[in-house]
Amino acid sequence: xxxxxxxxxxxxxxxxxxxxxxxxxxxxxxxxxxxxxxxxxxxxxxxxxxxxxxxxxxxxxxxxxxxxxxxxxxxxxxxxxxxxxxxxxxxxxxxxxxxxxxxxxxxxxxxxxxxxxxxxxxxxxxxxxxxxxxxxxxxxxxxxxxxxxxxxxxxxxxxxxxxxxxxxxxxxxxxxxxxxxxxxxxxxxxxxxxxxxxxxxxxxxxxxxxxxxxxxxxxxxxxxxxxxxxxxxxxxxxxxxxxxxxxxxxxxxxxxxxxxxxxxxxxxxxxxxxxxxxxxxxxxxxxxxxxxxxxxxxxxxxxxxxxxxxxxxxxxxxxxxxxxxxxxxxxxxxxxxxxxxxxxxxxxxxxxxxxxxxxxxxxxxxxxxxxxxxxxxxxxxxxxx
Ligand SMILES: O=C(O)CCC(=O)C(=O)O
Ligand SMILES: [Fe+2]
Numbered sequence: 001x002x003x004x005x006x007x008x009x010x011x012x013x014x015x016x017x018x019x020x021x022x023x024x025x026x027x028x029x030x031x032x033x034x035x036x037x038x039x040x041x042x043x044x045x046x047x048x049x050x051x052x053x054x055x056x057x058x059x060x061x062x063x064x065x066x067x068x069x070x071x072x073x074x075x076x077x078x079x080x081x082x083x084x085x086x087x088x089x090x091x092x093x094x095x096x097x098x099x100x101x102x103x104x105x106x107x108x109x110x111x112x113x114x115x116x117x118x119x120x121x122x123x124x125x126x127x128x129x130x131x132x133x134x135x136x137x138x139x140x141x142x143x144x145x146x147x148x149x150x151x152x153x154x155x156x157x158x159x160x161x162x163x164x165x166x167x168x169x170x171x172x173x174x175x176x177x178x179x180x181x182x183x184x185x186x187x188x189x190x191x192x193x194x195x196x197x198x199x200x201x202x203x204x205x206x207x208x209x210x211x212x213x214x215x216x217x218x219x220x221x222x223x224x225x226x227x228x229x230x231x232x233x234x235x236x237x238x239x240x241x242x243x244x245x246x247x248x249x250x251x252x253x254x255x256x257x258x259x260x261x262x263x264x265x266x267x268x269x270x271x272x273x274x275x276x277x278x279x280x281x282x283x284x285x286x287x288x289x290x291x292x293x294x295x296x297x298x299x300x301x302x303x304x305x306x307x308x309x310x311x312x313x314x315x316x317x318x319x320x321x322x323x324x325x326x327x328x329x330x331x332x333x334x335x336x337x338x339x340x341x342x343x344x345x346x347x348x349x350x351x352x353x354x355x356x357x358x359x360x361x362x363x364x365x366x367x368x369x370x371x372x373x374x375x376x377x378x379x380x381x382x383x384x385x
């Protein structure tokens with residue numbers, strides 16, 4: 001029995017409850033957050049309650065100097081509208097139909113679920129998702145639910161083309177040849193996540209999506225007219241303005257890593273809302289959808305004496321499993337891959353080697369030192385005089 005401890009949001013009163021059992025009951029229902037809303041709940045279950053944080057209150061409208069650049073994307077408006085309608089159509093199918101796609105098995109290409117990190121996260125998000133792996137192996141259309149089949153294939157094709165163009169522009173923007181990022185397989189794998197954020201009876205107590213940066217190269221996001229997407233910039237939350245027909249493009253943390261911080265990923269969250277449902281469709285360009293032996297690290301052509309590597313190299317598997325192990329949490333996973341300057345410490349040891357033997361300089365000493373200074377490498381010079 002995994003009883004855990006939580007704080008009753010708003011009241012600071014500690015309460016204990018069997019969180020695991022509640023998560024499992026929700027998971028076993030296979031009907032997602034929409035199932036709860038359809039059942040007529042008027043209070044959100046405890047598993048969705050977020051701990052109180054201050055930055056939630058500091059939402060500011062975007063000042064003029066933070067306007068988001070707008071460019072022509074070339075995807076017909078009708079394709080965007082049909083994709084949103086079909087995503088909504090799927091989530092509004094009878095639960096019995098959706099259940100056949102409900103799984104936590106990550107190897108499936110079409111997955112309906114709620115909170116991929118349900119058992120790892122500190123609180124569950126108020127949203128359900130249909131996840132479809134679209135490339136590099138073309139998905140067989142028959143695997144898609146009929147209600148969104150044709151438009152998903154078309155949308156995927158158009159967005160993949162747009163993504164390829166963006167990778168060429170981004171390569172040039174950071175001083176590489178146009179095909180450099182594509183040569184690193186940045187556009188090779190892509191998936192679509194059709195999110196559904198049902199109307200929430202207590203929106204201020206939870207979130208549609210917890211603060212995170214996307215663990216991919218690039219995300220192209222289509223959202224409907226409801227709003228709620230916010231980006232974290234200079235320690236403040238900013239609403240992403242709703243621009244009908246626009247697609248939001250976010251740099252993911254893997255592109256930040258390989259560009260050695262020339263391109264920065266953006267932390268974002270989605271507020272829960274009373275007026276939903278809100279629908280969005282995110283396209284992730286990511287290498288974790290197919291077997292890859294590539295090692296990703298800062299691109300050599302971007303490095304110099306003045307620009308040393310800021311991140312260590314990683315396999316795709318390690319990168320994704322680190323994200324998966326901690327869920328869509330509020331800490332940046334990229335910090336885990338950051339190289340820390342190594343530090344040399346000179347210790348003058350007393351002649352009496354007994355002190356050494358007693359652990360003056362043993363692991364008991366080094367471990368807290370590492371933690372305190374957050375360093376990964378300690379070089380020690382031992383003197384004996
Ligand atoms: O629904 C949105 O606007 C954002 C979705 C998102 O952040 C994601 O899929 O990673
Ligand atoms: Fe995201």
